[in-house]
Amino acid sequence: MSTQTTTSEYMLLFRGxxxxxxxxxxxxxNVMSKWTAWFDRLVERGKIKSAHPLMEEGKIVTWKKxxxxxxxPFAESKEAIGGYFLLQMTDLDEALDxxxxxxxxxxxxxVEVRPVAGSCPSLQKVNAQLAHATS
Amino acid sequence: xxxxxxxxxxxxxxxxxxxxxxxxxEAGKLVSVLTGVFGIDHLQLAEDVVQEALxxxxxxxxxxxxxxxxxxxxTQTAKNLAYDLLRREKFFRExxxxxxxxxxxWSADSLADESPxxxxxxxxxxxxxxxxxxxxxxxxxxxxxxxxxxxxxxxAAEIAKAFLTTEAAIAKRLTRxxxxxxxxxxxFEIPSGEKFSVRLxxxxxxxxxxxxxxxxxxxxxxxxxxxxxxxxxxxxxxxxEHPLANQPRTHALVALMLLDAARLPARVDTDGNILxxxxxxxxxxxxxxxxxxxxxxxxxxxxDVLSEYHIQAGITACHCMAADYPxxxxxxxxxxxxxxxxxxxxxxxxxxxxxxxxxxxxxAAGIEAVESIQNRAELDSYYLLYAVLGEFESQLHHLExxxxxxxxxxxxxxxxSERVFLxxxxxxLRS
Numbered sequence: 001m002s003t004q005t006t007t008s009e010y011m012l013l014f015r016g017x018x019x020x021x022x023x024x025x026x027x028x029x030n031v032m033s034k035w036t037a038w039f040d041r042l043v044e045r046g047k048i049k050s051a052h053p054l055m056e057e058g059k060i061v062t063w064k065k066x067x068x069x070x071x072x073p074f075a076e077s078k079e080a081i082g083g084y085f086l087l088q089m090t091d092l093d094e095a096l097d098x099x100x101x102x103x104x105x106x107x108x109x110x111v112e113v114r115p116v117a118g119s120c121p122s123l124q125k126v127n128a129q130l131a132h133a134t135s
Numbered sequence: 136x137x138x139x140x141x142x143x144x145x146x147x148x149x150x151x152x153x154x155x156x157x158x159x160x161e162a163g164k165l166v167s168v169l170t171g172v173f174g175i176d177h178l179q180l181a182e183d184v185v186q187e188a189l190x191x192x193x194x195x196x197x198x199x200x201x202x203x204x205x206x207x208x209x210t211q212t213a214k215n216l217a218y219d220l221l222r223r224e225k226f227f228r229e230x231x232x233x234x235x236x237x238x239x240x241w242s243a244d245s246l247a248d249e250s251p252x253x254x255x256x257x258x259x260x261x262x263x264x265x266x267x268x269x270x271x272x273x274x275x276x277x278x279x280x281x282x283x284x285x286x287x288x289x290x291a292a293e294i295a296k297a298f299l300t301t302e303a304a305i306a307k308r309l310t311r312x313x314x315x316x317x318x319x320x321x322x323f324e325i326p327s328g329e330k331f332s333v334r335l336x337x338x339x340x341x342x343x344x345x346x347x348x349x350x351x352x353x354x355x356x357x358x359x360x361x362x363x364x365x366x367x368x369x370x371x372x373x374x375x376e377h378p379l380a381n382q383p384r385t386h387a388l389v390a391l392m393l394l395d396a397a398r399l400p401a402r403v404d405t406d407g408n409i410l411x412x413x414x415x416x417x418x419x420x421x422x423x424x425x426x427x428x429x430x431x432x433x434x435x436x437x438x439d440v441l442s443e444y445h446i447q448a449g450i451t452a453c454h455c456m457a458a459d460y461p462x463x464x465x466x467x468x469x470x471x472x473x474x475x476x477x478x479x480x481x482x483x484x485x486x487x488x489x490x491x492x493x494x495x496x497x498x499a500a501g502i503e504a505v506e507s508i509q510n511r512a513e514l515d516s517y518y519l520l521y522a523v524l525g526e527f528e529s530q531l532h533h534l535e536x537x538x539x540x541x542x543x544x545x546x547x548x549x550x551x552s553e554r555v556f557l558x559x560x561x562x563x564l565r566s
Contacts, residue, residue: 021190023290024288024292024293025158025159025189025288025290026159026290027290028158028190028193029153029156029157029193032192032193033153035197036196036197039197039198052198053198083194
């Protein structure tokens with residue numbers, strides 16, 4: 001049957017788009033090297049399921065007297081998402097430990113850590129009962 | 136960003152193979168080229184476009200790997216951004232066709248690997264920018280800051296560290312200088328005709344100051360300071376390769392910088408304490424750099440003008456060529472100092488001459504030489520005056536006098552490693 005260790009997915013969202021505009025070329029190159037080393041370690045350990053930077057361009061769609069498309073994609077640029085990692089983790093603590101290693105934190109970037117909802121909770125309950133019944 | 140996928144990127148694990156300072160070096164080149172495209176009135180714009188291109192590299196390379204030719208990627212991205220700007224900004228409308236042709240040409244060249252014509256164009260633009268930054272109407276300290284920002288790709292914080300001031304002060308200085316360039320209509324060109332020689336002197340002087348700023352021992356960030364030395368060498372070498380600027384005094388300056396910089400690795404011990412020439416491990420001196428310096432010194436030895444750079448390079452060469460301290464050719468050094476003090480009455484130079492005098496004729500003669508320095512009062516609060524006198528007195532076994540001088544020297548210096556060194560000497564004499 002199923003083992004005790006379960007893993008679940010966590011999303012790291014990197015917030016802040018203009019924090020890097022004030023870095024010098026040398027600093028950019030240094031932070032980039034650190035970021036890459038960090039990223040590569042996670043890939044090697046099989047932790048990353050998916051990861052992408054996001055372009056700054058984009059639109060925002062809202063409901064205001066019908067559909068509204070505004071230039072965006074965000075109200076506050078410092079809160080905008082510049083990229084994400086989708087991680088396969090044992091628990092939230094592991095995801096937080098990884099987020100704390102982000103080399104851009106000290107320059108003002110924030111990392112939001114969110115568990116990915118695997119499936120809807122009531123469906124999980126049904127599945128558990130089914131598993132119990134057939135064991 | 137379609138070039139990310141089709142540029143044949145390498146696994147990101149190899150990002151460490153990026154050349155050291157690549158971003159900084161490319162920034163320096165591209166700001167010069169873009170200034171040629173946008174015009175020097177839009178210097179800030181050129182800087183912003185380059186920053187944006189580097190930021191795009193920074194945001195994407197860790198995920199997708201570095202492109203095969205990172206410099207070409209950055210150049211191409213900067214070109215795309217420049218194109219967008221040309222379309223968007225009204226003030227480019229009149230010049231649009233002309234500018235578009237330039238950018239088109241530039242990109243076609245730059246995509247061919249290390250195209251010689253693009254390299255020549257970069258050099259040409261960098262020289263124009265050197266002459267613009269070192270224009271006599273711009274204050275000296277503003278010249279060096281602007282050169283570091285635009286030609287060497289330094290950030291305001293790094294410049295501030297090197298000059299021991301605040302980032303805000305440097306940012307303000309840079310803004311004012313860009314504004315001044317616009318208001319005074321300082322041209323983006325290599326001066327021609329009779330003006331050239333005078334303007335070249337100004338440029339050499341600025342590069343010399345830039346080098347010295349980096350070379351002098353300091354309580355600041357030594358790594359950043361050493362980088363100033365290397366940047367000054369880079370720009371001076373560029374100058375020496377130009378047909379007009381390829382003059383004996385330019386080579387003398389390059390020689391001087393190389394020969395001094397070659398000894399940087401041996402200048403401090405593992406605890407960061409300053410080591411004097413006689414204590415330095417000469418095997419740590421950078422031999423290839425010394426060889427390059429000697430070659431430039433040879434190229435400097437033509438014509439009939441003996442610049443101060445010639446004299447200084449000659450003195451430094453004597454040190455570099457000596458196998459050890461005792462075999463240093465001090466009488467040659469002294470004769471160079473004699474020549475130098477004839478044309479320059481700086482008391483600091485005279486103080487250095489006194490050290491040469493002591494090495495040739497003994498410490499008592501050294502003290503005499505110090506006492507006969509013109510304008511000696513200017514040295515009253517200069518710590519090296521007392522360090523030198525302390526050294527002479529201790530060689531004469533006047534231990535009390537020596538200790539007093541070293542104490543005074545250590546009170547006057549602001550450099551911590553120097554202070555530690557000097558008070559140690561004062562204590563050693565008393566025990």
